[in-house]
Amino acid sequence: MTDAPILKVVDLSKLFGGVRALHRVNFSLNPGELMGVIGPNGSGKTTLVNLITRFVKPTSGTVFFKGKKISHLPPYKIVRLGIARTFQMVKPFYNLPAYKNMIIPLYSPRMKQLASGRYGDRDAVALDLLEEVGFERDAFVAYKVAGALPQGYLKRLELAKAIALDPDIFILDELFSGLSLAEVATIVPIIEKLRMAGKSIIMIEHRLKELFRIADRVIVMNFGEKIADGLAAEVMASEAVKSAYLGTEAD
Amino acid sequence: MKKRKERIDRGIKVRSRDIFALCSWREMLYLAAPRLLPVVVCLALPLFLGVYWQKVLLSVAVFALLAISWDILAQTGMVSLGQALFFGIGAYFAGALNHYFGLSPFITIPAATILGGLVSTLLLLPVLRLRGIYFSMVTLIIPLMLVRVIEATKVFGGTEGLSGMTPLPSRWLELYLILGGLLLVLFGFRRMMNSDYGLVLKGINDNDRSVINAGINIYWFKIQALFIGGAIGAFAGAFMTHVYMFVGMPVFALDYSILPIAAAVVGGPGTLAGATFGAFLLVPLSEALRGFGGLRIVLYGVFLVVFIVALPEGMFHYIQRKYHQFERWVEVEND
Ligand SMILES: Nc1ncnc2c1ncn2[C@@H]1O[C@H](COP(=O)(O)OP(=O)(O)OP(=O)(O)O)[C@@H](O)[C@H]1O
Ligand SMILES: [Mg+2]
Numbered sequence: 299m300t301d302a303p304i305l306k307v308v309d310l311s312k313l314f315g316g317v318r319a320l321h322r323v324n325f326s327l328n329p330g331e332l333m334g335v336i337g338p339n340g341s342g343k344t345t346l347v348n349l350i351t352r353f354v355k356p357t358s359g360t361v362f363f364k365g366k367k368i369s370h371l372p373p374y375k376i377v378r379l380g381i382a383r384t385f386q387m388v389k390p391f392y393n394l395p396a397y398k399n400m401i402i403p404l405y406s407p408r409m410k411q412l413a414s415g416r417y418g419d420r421d422a423v424a425l426d427l428l429e430e431v432g433f434e435r436d437a438f439v440a441y442k443v444a445g446a447l448p449q450g451y452l453k454r455l456e457l458a459k460a461i462a463l464d465p466d467i468f469i470l471d472e473l474f475s476g477l478s479l480a481e482v483a484t485i486v487p488i489i490e491k492l493r494m495a496g497k498s499i500i501m502i503e504h505r506l507k508e509l510f511r512i513a514d515r516v517i518v519m520n521f522g523e524k525i526a527d528g529l530a531a532e533v534m535a536s537e538a539v540k541s542a543y544l545g546t547e548a549d
Numbered sequence: 550m551k552k553r554k555e556r557i558d559r560g561i562k563v564r565s566r567d568i569f570a571l572c573s574w575r576e577m578l579y580l581a582a583p584r585l586l587p588v589v590v591c592l593a594l595p596l597f598l599g600v601y602w603q604k605v606l607l608s609v610a611v612f613a614l615l616a617i618s619w620d621i622l623a624q625t626g627m628v629s630l631g632q633a634l635f636f637g638i639g640a641y642f643a644g645a646l647n648h649y650f651g652l653s654p655f656i657t658i659p660a661a662t663i664l665g666g667l668v669s670t671l672l673l674l675p676v677l678r679l680r681g682i683y684f685s686m687v688t689l690i691i692p693l694m695l696v697r698v699i700e701a702t703k704v705f706g707g708t709e710g711l712s713g714m715t716p717l718p719s720r721w722l723e724l725y726l727i728l729g730g731l732l733l734v735l736f737g738f739r740r741m742m743n744s745d746y747g748l749v750l751k752g753i754n755d756n757d758r759s760v761i762n763a764g765i766n767i768y769w770f771k772i773q774a775l776f777i778g779g780a781i782g783a784f785a786g787a788f789m790t791h792v793y794m795f796v797g798m799p800v801f802a803l804d805y806s807i808l809p810i811a812a813a814v815v816g817g818p819g820t821l822a823g824a825t826f827g828a829f830l831l832v833p834l835s836e837a838l839r840g841f842g843g844l845r846i847v848l849y850g851v852f853l854v855v856f857i858v859a860l861p862e863g864m865f866h867y868i869q870r871k872y873h874q875f876e877r878w879v880e881v882e883n884d
Contacts, residue, residue: 374761377764383762385758391752394748401745402749402760405748407765459763463763
């Protein structure tokens with residue numbers, strides 16, 4: 299690709315007390331690319347996401363978005379620039395109907411910046427977006443309180459909240475975990491649609507089979523370090539990855 | 550500018566759950582009654598009360614305002630233990646403007662409302678990032694500190710306070726001003742808390758990371774909520790300065806911090822109406838218990854505990870639930 303990278307991570311590190319959660323991680327993401335991030339439990343994947351979005355302050359290292367340094371900005375400003383993430387642990391507003399959960403992202407200043415016309419009738423836009431991620435309109439699922447929805451719908455709600463922000467980069471933290479194969483099969487086309495629209499995507503996943511079907515490229519984390527970076531097939535063949543994953547690939 | 554098409558019926562259909570098909574006067578009354586009740590009570594009650602109970606009603610309205618202010622902050626995730634701060638700052642602003650500049654109450658009260666809101670917000674700005682109990686502790690301590698500052702520096706009359714304030718023109722105007730203010734605040738801010746803006750405020754309390762993740766600066770929204778809560782409390786304080794025709798250190802007393810919380814909790818937090826209801830219950834009760842002298846606080850405490858144990862959801866939620874379950878007898882057709 300000839301384009302300059304949309305996201306560039308340089309020597310990103312994080313120490314929690316004495317724990318080296320992330321150590322000198324480097325990578326760049328090209329526009330329109332879908333990059334997978336894999337690695338055993340506790341290898342620093344979520345920490346990487348938290349550092350890029352600055353929900354957690356890096357100990358050292360820099361992040362560039364479209365060539366500009368963003369690692370000193372507060373998290374809400376990073377979102378406004380166009381990086382949206384989902385949380386591994388979904389945390390909807392359990393006592394509100396699903397579509398009301400969408401109001402907060404639709405209230406975002408980013409909507410006004412984009413002048414996307416998405417700030418007309420928020421309730422209506424919320425329903426449209428939920429329909430896009432598979433809340434069947436006729437079944438009235440979108441009107442149910444979030445607390446009554448199964449995990450599959452909550453994950454899709456989490457994705458819809460990110461889509462509502464119309465970001466340039468999506469960072470999806472274990473979107474597929476806890477879902478059945480059938481549920482994953484309904485979400486994959488949504489992600490493919492986002493790619494078609496030119497979005498760049500970083501997917502943290504434990505579900506390797508599903509990930510490798512859609513990812514352009516994969517990086518592998520182990521003990522807070524990046525141990526491999528490349529095409530899915532190449533990465534899985536490398537010795538370092540095999541030993542890191544030994545016994546942990548059970549799920 | 551990018552545009553998108555949108556079906557016009559969409560919004561209507563979304564909200565059609567809140568649109569009712571009313572078929573009879575009975576049904577209309579059923580919906581209107583809970584909204585009319587506070588209006589009727591506030592407007593009609595003074596006419597049936599003697600001077601003493603009119604003063605109690607005035608005090609009810611003041612504590613209801615402080616309880617509403619507490620509830621708005623609590624719903625935004627800021628549990629204040631220092632409503633006296635807002636009350637006291639408003640009271641001193643009105644007092645100072647009247648005493649030093651001779652301004653009429655119709656200027657000092659609105660001015661003290663705005664300035665009180667601003668100054669309270671500025672005072673709490675440095676601790677806005679503190680969470681939970683740490684924020685609460687600071688709100689508890691600041692009014693106690695201000696008392697000592699006034700004592701030590703002898704500003705605003707020091708321990709003597711400032712007296713000889715201009716009273717409001719008449720007792721009736723006084724009463725209806727505060728009751729009108731209460732109704733406006735109650736209905737106005739209930740509406741606000743139910744709007745999309747209110748949803749963002751409540752979202753900060755529920756799950757602040759999710760709100761940040763929408764690109765929303767939660768501190769800016771907390772500042773706005775703090776200003777609203779501060780201004781409501783300052784309004785109550787400014788008003789009382791002109792009722793007592795005096796302002797002094799007692800305006801920072803713990804009563805103004807504790808009683809509003811009790812009212813909101815007993816009445817049912819999270820609705821503003823519950824906070825108001827709680828004040829209507831607790832303030833007269835505390836007056837009625839005056840006859841018991843020293844035991845008053847004990848009885849009051851017992852009452853609070855019994856209430857909170859028996860109805861942890863708060864009176865308002867309980868009544869609301871029962872009201873929605875109202876049934877009526879209908880004749881069964883015989884054939
Ligand atoms: N807030 C924190 N305080 C202290 N240690 C932390 C914190 N967050 C993460 N860690 C530690 O950092 C390391 C990396 O955690 P992280 O959550 O990034 O892993 P992960 O790859 O996302 O794991 P999983 O696959 O289970 O989600 C772990 O050892 C974890 O215990
Ligand atoms: Mg993780």
